[in-house]
Amino acid sequence: MQMAKAGDGVIVSTPTGSTAYAAAAAPSMTPPNVPAIMITPICPHSLTFQPIVVPAGVELKITLSPEARNTAWVSLDGRKRQEIRHGDSITIATSCYPLPSICISDPVNDWFESLAQCLHWNVRKKQAHFEEEEEAAEDGGEG
Known part of the structure; x- marks a missing residue:
């Protein structure tokens, strides 16, 4: 599946991370034992783009649109920032070795x-x- 959306950003999180920053953007909170990935838009420029949940194991590819007016930044748990330029993409997937709790x-x-x-x-x-x-x-x- 491919979709193109305009907005201020997107939060991709696991259920463990869904109750922090992603919850502030108003998605559903998901228990940590649910194997899933949450995709939460940040200020989407559309009333119909709502947070979605996909099953763990799905590989997400996020690409900056060629029509984007500027570059974008990706941050991993708020620690390291990396600039994404036109033509760049990032791939996100859950680990095949989940962290036991x-x-x-x-x-x-x-x-x-x-x-x-x-x-x-x-x-x-x-x-x-x-x-x-x-x-x-x-x-x-x-x-």
Whole structure:
């Protein structure tokens, strides 16, 4: 499959990396035990280009469009930056040797608990009343 999209960038992440920078771009968060790659657009210039999930093992090739007005930069975990010029491409694939992780409890429950504790996921802060309502109540209902 080949697609050409305009935007400010793209985040390609594994489920382990999906809850950090990629989550800030508003995709779905994926549990670490799901073998997948997430492709998340950064400010796409289209309302229809949404984050997508592809199975692990798929090889992605990202190429700078010949119509691009400038070069682009690739960053790997925010550490090393490399400029991509017209005609350059990068290939991304999951490793055939996944990094094992140890979790004493159920991995899915542990993931949900981590989301709740670290990101306050699914926690709603109690909302205060509007100031106008409070002032009207203090004035005897006149507003």
